[in-house]
Amino acid sequence: MRQMMTVARQAARELMRGWWVASYGLFFMLLAWALFAFGERPAQAVVSVLDLVLLVIPFVSIVVGVLSFYNSREFAELLLAQPVARSTVFFGQYLGLSVSLAAAFTVGLGAPFAWYGWSTRDQAGTLLVLLLAGIFLTFIFVAFAFAIAVRTENRLKALGAAIFLWLFLALVYDGLLLAVIMAFSAYPLEKPLLGLCVLNPLDVARILILLRLDVAALMGYTGAVFKQFFGSTLGLGLAGACLAAWVALPVLAGVNAYARRDF
Amino acid sequence: MSMGRWLLGLIFPLFVMLALFAPSDATAGTQPAAPQGQAQRPTLVVCPTCEVKRLVDALREAPTGGRIVVQSGLYVEGEIVVDKPVEIVGQGWPVIDGAGKNQVLTVKADDVSISGLVIRNSAKSYLADLAGLRVEAARRCVIEGNRLIDNFFGIYLAASEDCVVRDNQVYGNATSEAFSGNGIHLWNSHHITLERNYVTGHRDGLYFEFLHASAVRHNVSEKNVRYGLHTMYSADNYYQSNLLRANLAGVVLMYSKRLRVIDNRFEDNWGAACYGALLKDLDDSELADNLFFHNSVALYAEDANRNFLTKNRFYNNGFAVRIMANADSNAFSGNVFEANAFDVTTNSSTQSANSFNGNYWDDYRGYDLDHDGIGDVPFWPVRLFGLLLEEYPAAIVLLRSPFAELLDTAEEAIPVLTPRNLADEKPLIARPSWSKSRVLKNASVQ
Structure with a gap:
């Protein structure tokens, strides 16, 4: 455990030395600040931030994950020559990257919200859901990146696969969802849709945040079903479990492949 | 705007003013006393310690055209019927209490004026429209500055004309749509002036059925169980500068003609099935200079024809305009669409017989x-x-999904599915300057 933390700290320090983790945080800060300053209502700022969280976080996490895995490869080989378990190195590097990205995002987004006085219970709840969703997405997509990169020697191939996966979850999946909705429009679809949405971490994040905003009133009957589900402890627990599973599965797949990999 | 519409705009307020002032001259003429001051009228004073202790006794004794001053106190007298022309004036907010058993005050004579009373606790009924203050087949009544509290219906005018209902506060305690009455209910009446009233906690704040040639101005109707202002089978009415807030729907205009809805404010009608203005079978009407702010659906039009929608501001709504394919020849011009989740939706991909011209779209x-x-x-x-x-x-589960936004972008580039003829050929480049001050301008309504 201590070894793992050392590796994680080292990986994080390596990242901090570069300029882009800081600029990633700064990017969120500037955008959120601008949205608050120029938007007329804070709720609209949140809706715009939602777009950022759903598109930018997964993309940056998965691309940076793949790139940094290859960049730190020599360092990893050096470490593995020491009496250190492979899984320790893998987890260390994974945590180092995920935590740095998540921290940059949390600070970058949290600061403008705090500055503009988001302090009431309701607002704090919305911000919390927004931050948690962002943090989960970071961990999920870095895990995807590592699971892909471990298995591929060619970094361009890995990058291609990563971008394809991002594209699938961010766009194609919702397209398939729409096709299902159109094909089965004669049936009561709310519950199957709920199941299909919970399967995609991006949809879970989007709907959890939307339900916190007053846009949820537009969602009519479907929205009411979703609200009831995600409002219950069971539903929230299930959504959380799903997000956690999306972290655990690729991490386990990654560490498994890492253990058997030929360096 | 055509010449005819201009003339209508000029003549109509004149007409209303005539309706307003003519009766007061007529009543003055019938008074036995000199018309200079009310003090010279025969006056009866009612109070718990006076000679006349009950309002019903005063009404029996009062001469036609007399004046009854009701001083503060609690009056529980069963249903009180006003059957001759009198003026009832409350001093120090006397309370007329129906004790939940019947109607409280019923007017059955012309030229009755009632002011300064607190009227409360009418009975509730599934069978009869019981009211705190009911006016039946009366002309030239004036209902001014009363407080109606916890009645089934608040003020109820039936088959009446030339009446003024002004500065009343109507508070209900309705919780369900099925077992509640309307705040101010006008039925089969004409030439009524309704102004500066406040209504809350009823089924429909203001409800009009078979109402003609009437003016409804500067009223506030909020937090009712159903609608803020509901109109059925009516024509030639003028709704101006009303505030309709946090109801299921702001105004619902059905089966009516030639209504003018000007400078009203519809806001916070927010929820799963909430509307700012719902038009169904509304023809030849005008909605202009209104502000629609934060409604789930700001304007819904079904089978509504030949209406003019001009210079309205749609700001921060879910759907700004939902117009069904059976709505025909409606003209939207000079409106401002801003920060709405959807500007216009319709249920047909080919048909649209409505025109959008010269609007501002953000x-x-x-x-x-x-x-x-x-x-x-x-x-x-x-x-x-x-x-x-x-x-x-x-x-709707794809709301704010990047895929939905991609679809819209693709459709914008190569349109195949959205109705081509539902287009604004002359969209404004800059937001008109009036639209910035609209919020402040309407704030004076309160």
């Missing part, structure tokens, strides 16, 4: 080479996702 990305303030390319306000929603409501 989503418009065209250009203006000749600098005449009008965009050189048309704007198509119907988004593909909005159209899909009308057909597949469950698709």
Whole structure:
């Protein structure tokens, strides 16, 4: 455990030395600040931030994950020559990257919200859901990146696969969802849709945040079903479990492949 | 605006003013006393310690055209019927209490004026429209500055004309739509002036059925169980500068003709099935200079024909305009669409017999080479996702999904599914300056 933390700290320090983790945080800060300053209502700022969280976080996490895995490869080989378990190195590097990205995002987004006085219970709840969703997405997509990169020697191939996966979850999946909705429009679809949405971490994040905003009133009957589900402890627990599973599965797949990999 | 509409605009307020002032002259003429002051009228004073202790006794004794001053106190007298022309004036907010057993005050004579009373606790009924203050087949009544509290219906005018209902406060305690009455209910009446009333906690704040040639101004109707202002089978009414807030729907105009709805404010009608203005079978009417702010659906039109929608501001609504394919020849011009989740949706991908011209759309990305303030390319306000929603409501789970936004972008580039003829050919480039002050201008309504 201590070894793992050392590796994680080292990986994080390596990242901090570069300029882009800081600029990633700064990017969120500037955008959120601008949205608050120029938007007329804070709720609209949140809706715009939602777009950022759903598109930018997964993309940056998965691309940076793949790139940094290859960049730190020599360092990893050096470490593995020491009496250190492979899984320790893998987890260390994974945590180092995920935590740095998540921290940059949390600070970058949290600061403008705090500055503009988001302090009431309701607002704090919305911000919390927004931050948690962002943090989960970071961990999920870095895990995807590592699971892909471990298995591929060619970094361009890995990058291609990563971008394809991002594209699938961010766009194609919702397209398939729409096709299902159109094909089965004669049936009561709310519950199957709920199941299909919970399967995609991006949809879970989007709907959890939307339900916190007053846009949820537009969602009519479907929205009411979703609200009831995600409002219950069971539903929230299930959504959380799903997000956690999306972290655990690729991490386990990654560490498994890492253990058997030929360096 | 055509000449005829201008004339209507001029003549109508005149007409209303005539209706307002003519009766007061008439009543003055019938008074036995000199018309200079009310003090010279025969006056009866009612109070718990006076000679006359009950309002019913005073009404029996009072001469026609007399004046009854009711001083503060609690009066529980069963149903009180006013059957001769008198003026009832409350001093120090006397309370007329129905004790939940019957109607409280019923007016059955012409030229009755009632002011300064607190009228409360009428009975509730599934069978009869019991009210705190009911006016039946009366002319020239004046109901001014009363407080109606916890009645089934608040003020109820039936088959009456030339009446003024002004400065009343109507508080209900309705919780369910099925077992509640309306705040101010006008039935089969004409030439009524309704102004500066406040209504809350009823079924419909203001309800009009078979109401004609009447003016409804500067009223506030909020937090009612159903609608703020509901109109059925009415014509030639004028609704101006009313505030309709946090009801299921702001105004619902059905089966009516020639209504003018000007400078009203519809806001916070927010929820799963809430509307700012719902038009069904409304013909030949005008909605202008209104502010629609934060409604789930700001304006819904079904089978509504030949209406003019001019210079309204749609700001921060879910759906700004939902117009069904059976609505025909409605003209939207000079409106401002801003920060709405959907500007226009419709349930047909081919048919639209309504015109949109010279509106401002914050989503418009065209250009203006000749600098005449009008965009050189048309704007198509119907988004593909909005159209899909009308057909597949469950698709709302994709709200704010990047895929939905991609669909809209693709459709914008190569339109195949959205109605081509639902276009604004002359979209405004800049937001008209009046639209910025609209919020402040309407704030004076309160």
